[in-house]
Amino acid sequence: MPTKKQYAIIGMGRFGSSVAQSLSKMGFEVLAIDSSEQKIQEIVNMVTHAVSADSTDEEALKALGIRNFDVVVVAIGQDIQASILTTLILKDLGVPKIVVKAQNELHGKVLSKIGADKVVFPERDMGTRVAHNLISPNILDHIELSDDHSIVEMRVASFMIGKNLKELDIRARYGCNVMAIKNNGKMNISPYAEDRLKDGDILVLVGENEHLQKMELAYSES
Ligand code: ATP
Numbered sequence: 001m002p003t004k005k006q007y008a009i010i011g012m013g014r015f016g017s018s019v020a021q022s023l024s025k026m027g028f029e030v031l032a033i034d035s036s037e038q039k040i041q042e043i044v045n046m047v048t049h050a051v052s053a054d055s056t057d058e059e060a061l062k063a064l065g066i067r068n069f070d071v072v073v074v075a076i077g078q079d080i081q082a083s084i085l086t087t088l089i090l091k092d093l094g095v096p097k098i099v100v101k102a103q104n105e106l107h108g109k110v111l112s113k114i115g116a117d118k119v120v121f122p123e124r125d126m127g128t129r130v131a132h133n134l135i136s137p138n139i140l141d142h143i144e145l146s147d148d149h150s151i152v153e154m155r156v157a158s159f160m161i162g163k164n165l166k167e168l169d170i171r172a173r174y175g176c177n178v179m180a181i182k183n184n185g186k187m188n189i190s191p192y193a194e195d196r197l198k199d200g201d202i203l204v205l206v207g208e209n210e211h212l213q214k215m216e217l218a219y220s221e222s
Pocket residue numbers: 010011012013014015016033034035036039053054055056075076077078079082
C-alpha cells in the first residue's frame with residue numbers, strides 16, 4: 001500500500017489553519033509552521049507537529065526537513081514579500097509540490113512565474129460562489145475551470161422533475177452538459193438521456209460561463 005502523503009502548512013491564519021485541520025481530520029500527517037508562538041499553541045493539539053519558525057529563513061526550513069514533505073502549502077497572506085520569498089526557498093530546496101495562497105492577481109502571477117505548482121485565491125473564489133448563489137438559490141456550487149468555463153451544481157427546478165435529460169434537452173437549449181446527477185450523496189456519473197430527474201436531484205453541469213449563466217438566470221425565474 002502506498003504511504004500516506006505528508007503535508008506541511010506554513011501560516012496558521014484562518015485559511016492555513018483550516019487546511020491543516022481538514023487534512024489532519026482526513027488522517028494525513030500535517031506539520032504546521034508559523035512565526036507566531038501563539039498561533040502554534042492554538043493549533044498544536046490538532047495536527048501531528050506544530051513548530052514556530054520563520055519560513056523566510058532557509059536554514060530553519062532545511063532543519064525541519066521540509067523537502068521530505070510531498071506537498072507544502074504557503075498560506076501567508078498579507079506579507080506578500082514573505083510569501084514570495086518562502087515559495088522561492090521551497091522551490092530551491094526541491095519540494096515536489098508547492099501550493100500558495102495569493103492575495104491578488106499580481107501576487108498570483110509572480111507566484112506562478114517563480115514556480116508555484118498551484119496558486120489559490122480563496123477570497124476571490126468564495127466571493128464568486130456566494131454571488132452565484134445570490135443570483136439563484138438553486139445554484140449550490142460554482143467552480144471556475146478557466147476564464148471561460150466552469151462547473152456548476154444546481155438543484156433541479158420543479159418543472160424538471162419527472163422529465164428525462166432527452167426531454168429537457170439542456171445541451172441544445174443552454175449549451176451546457178450534464179456531467180453527473182447527485183442525490184443524497186450518491187453520484188450518477190455520465191447519466192443516460194433516458195434518466196429521469198427526481199425531487200432532490202442535483203445537476204452537475206459543465207460549460208461555457210456565458211451558457212451556464214443563461215441557465216442560472218432561467219432557473220432563478222422558474
Ligand atoms: P487569513 O487566512 O486569516 O485570511 P491572512 O491572509 O490575513 O490570513 P496573515 O494573517 O497575514 O494572512 O498570515 C497568516 C499567518 O502567517 C499568520 O499567522 C502569520 O503569523 C504567519 N506568517 C506570516 N509571515 C510568516 C513567516 N515569514 N513565517 C512563518 N509564518 C508567517
